[in-house]
Amino acid sequence: MRPFRYERADEIPAAVATLVREADAAYLAGGTNLVDLMRLEVTTPELLIDVRRLTSDRIEELPDGGLRIGAAVPNSDLAADLRVRRRYPVLSQALLSGASGQLRNLATTGGNLLQRTRCPYFQNVTTPCNKRVPGSGCSAVEGYQRDMAVLGASPACVATHPSDMAVALAALDAVVTVVGPAAERRIPLTGLHRLPEDTPERDTVLEHGELITAVELPPPHAAARSRYRKVRDRASYAFALVSVAAALEVTDGAVRDVAIALGGVAHKPWRATTAEAMLRGAPATRESFVDAAAAELAGARPLAGNAFKIPLARNTMVGTLLELLEEVR
């Protein structure tokens, strides 16, 4: 680890100002990913600003029936919140299927969103990686491809985003509130993370110094029937090969509304808008689900070592929707 200074800010504007002033500074929240990346020297900040006590650690009702989740709410508290469990079960399930009890107790809502890929080449400073060292090349694209992306990747980067929570939030139309040197801004969760294109070093659209303060959930609609399904290489405590967050509302045998997001397949939580558009108004049947999943994955460009993710994503999507259909009936 590079030696660094540690400071605790008393208020948000001061923290933002410090970060803006120091190019080599970073925010520290739970630290479960940042401390690890610092030890590996994947990232080498010269100054850490501890923001864990700076943003809210409360979950509050919004006037429209939604929820506002403070950025410092630990993952375990968010997963255990009864309002979340009953109104947005997909979010609770996604959180609980990520990491371990110990990690969820330390990790925060804001930090979870900003965790970085677990691509083994990104985490190994002795191998080239465009995300870690822009222009050095992508080791994964012709290397070990099992955990890599099949949707939206670029020749510069085939990494996947590791968060489960973010996949559920993408399906729930969550909005992230951000404070920066300029005014506060609101970013739809689906627009927070980027596709790699030729600048994979940038995971999100956040500017240096911007701080996530909260995540807002709109009032639940179809979310009352929602669930998260995660497929991985062991039963627990592993990142997703493929995951599906889905919400379904059915009226008279037809899909009235649907939201689907995929994890483990792209550089960002992948909102399955093509499948959703096909399903709205369609008969709520296995055939519709299969067709919609196939359409969503038609644009997938797998590598030799992860082609299995196509049938896996298709089957997991169809299976999850069928389970929701059972629940709706």
Place this chain on the structure above:
Amino acid sequence: MSDVTARPRAIGMPMDRIDGVQKVTGTATYAYEWPLDQPVYLYPLQSTIAAGRVTGVDSALAEAEPGVLAVLSHLNAPTLTRPEDPELAVLQSDEVAWRGQFIGAVVAESLETARRAAGLVRVDYESRPPDVVLRADRGDLYSPVHAAVFGSGDGELQDGSPADSVLGDVDTALALSPAMVNATYATPMYHNNPMEPHTAVVTWLDGELIVRCSTQGATMSQALISGVLGLEPGRVRVISPHVGGGFGSKVYPHAYAVLAAMAARMVRRPVKFSLTRQQMFALVGYRPASIQRIRLGAGRDGRLTALSHEVIEQTARAKGYAEQVAVCSRTMYAAPHRRTTHRLAPLDLPVPTIMRAPGEAQGMFALESAMDEMAIACGIDPVEFRIRNEPQVHPESGLPFSSRHLTGCLREGARRAGWDRRDPAPRFRREGRWLVGTGVAASTYPSPRFPGNAATIRLAGDGHYTVRIAAADLGTGTWTALTQIAADALSVPVRQVEMRIGDTALPSASVAGFSAGINSWGTAIWEAADRLRARLRAEHGGIAPAEGLEVTAELPGGNPEAERYAMHSFGAQFAEVRVDEDTGEVRVARLLGMFDVGRVINPKTARSQLIGGMTQGISMALYEHSVLDPRFGHVVNQDFAQYHIASAADVHTVEAHWLDESDPYTNPMGAKGLGEVGITGTAAAIANAVYHATGVRIRELPITVDKLVS
């Protein structure tokens, strides 16, 4: 003293572990945790090329870091006395033989500083493209010549066996067989990954080197470390009372202890060195990958006519390590025509090492999968098929078995597993989205006794006994089981016996490995107890003299009965698996093992070892594989988030049972080894169950979703 006929009474009792309280409170002191006066910390430099040489080391930036005491490289490292072992000859030349090899080290006042400074050392290389891909069609495969006991014993394979064996005419017999299986199986590179990283804490004290290290064999470590450093063995003391797992990777001391000793000599301070988890993937060995072709021929009566098991395995170009992968096929089943071969692929890789059931773990996956395929081809139940092919004597040596109750294991295991309710048709049972199947496989592992053991027993005037032997307890329960053995051998209650182990200041002991520990150490203790009892009777009328009485038994040889009997443990494992039809996810709902391990010293710790082996077998079957990147030559998935071992959620019902038997020839206790047998055959039982559930035969481990999703 009580009569010999009172034996046994401690043996067979489910005693709690002697070190239990220390372990549950975290106060058991592992090597790295020894309190030291003003220690310094070592962080190693590892090569970032896989083949070539170091052309320059610039340590100026590192040396300028406050708190850095020394930067070691081949340019300034002390010359070693016996550098012939390329694995131990650390920093003796500019050659790089694998990626991640030690090429230097930084020693500093704090761990944080040492690690940071190591990243500041600039190293230049001259490299050539690495060659790390194991293929059956490589032109440079060779027959192993001198791999026994890490190259220091006689014999072509690691266990001292010959590389090849031939009986009869396999090819002709296969051509004439009505039923044939001809299949190729593959097992990947696996890493032992004990929870406690490999550690050496080294202190020079009055010309004596004290090495606190995590080792499965203090005596062997003492011999190797002293030899490399050019010291009399008596000037090196190795202390290792608690060992946080090893599974083979802590038998051989590898290079880390030598590196730490070098550094301690240079800086004249106690040096602490613990590998990181990532470093363990390049520096402490691994189970070599294998490609195994098995051909079986059988007659219409379901009896094998021919058995051929041809093995190709990874080894290091730097040092030829050869594992006994096909040796299990020499032991398991009768067949008049038979052949086994082993060939090595020399690669730019770290040196492999033993990992739980070295050879048998991979070999029994292939053999027991092939036996399942042949049972199906013959239309015979796989339990019955195995029983039908039981040999009367060892099929190759012709020696009788000291004890062999495989048939009993198969029958009793089948009864307990409810095997008679099984429909043999694949893809028959379904529960919701889960396809359910069951499979069986046999298990075996030799039960050797090692030479080089001695035990001292001292009887104090107050009637208490102290037993001393440099044995190792790496979670095996050695401490407890040896206490029980000593108590029975002395015919006293266990509370009168204090056991001291894990220190070369104690009488020498062979390594904890090859399921030989209790057999080897227990026999030495038994012999010492017999001698002490005899002297006590003859010289002191059976009454403890006030000045005490001490007896040492040295057993330089192994088991003389091994020339007359083949000695092996056996078992049968029954797996029930569930396979998600949508995703191909596999869950092992139940694993039941029935074992033939002779007399069990401590049912509590023995059961733990057996279920531990079986659960590692689940992990081997479904999760573990070290992935090499052929461009860089390193293991890509070098941590626990990417190299998956079974977690609690992967383990459902795992049961281990054993037959109430005693082996008359293995040792005075009647015990056979049980450290390894539990992991042998497990992967095959699971693969056979996956076939039964899905109709898909997986011949390449691990059985991951990509092989089953459609």
Place this chain on the structure above:
Amino acid sequence: MDLEIELRVDGTEHHLTVDTRTTLLDALRERLGNTSPKKGCDHGQCGACTLLLDGRRILGCLALAVAHQGADIVTAAGLTDGELHPLQRSFIAHDAFQCGYCTPGQIVSAAGMLQEAGKGWPSAVSRDPGATDVVLDDEEIAERMSGNLCRCAAYANIVPAIAEVAHR
């Protein structure tokens, strides 16, 4: 950069100066001589360093000591209160360990897990996410303990050892 911090560890107050880079785990093991929490991966991937931090189970290897000024920390050595904690007795009785290296972390994690379950927190295998009572069957315990790896693979004893305490 060095900073002064205070930590309460197993009931004892400590004042110490630490490098900002020092983790809670290294502060305990290298500075305070408390080696009950173990270093198995230093990477957040094994659970051997599990501590109770202000009553919650966390990983000491991923927590910077300077970020936890004034924290109250409990290790397996501090769970004993003159006599062994019921989980510790149960682990011995069930032989829920072999090498013992993951064991202090398993036990601290189990203690934290039982408190979480007592608060009604669900897990990934809970069938009714809205339920306020948790029934700790073997599947629930195994899932909630999956962050503590045991290479000796004593899981088939660890889960019953915890269940016995949970069901009291």
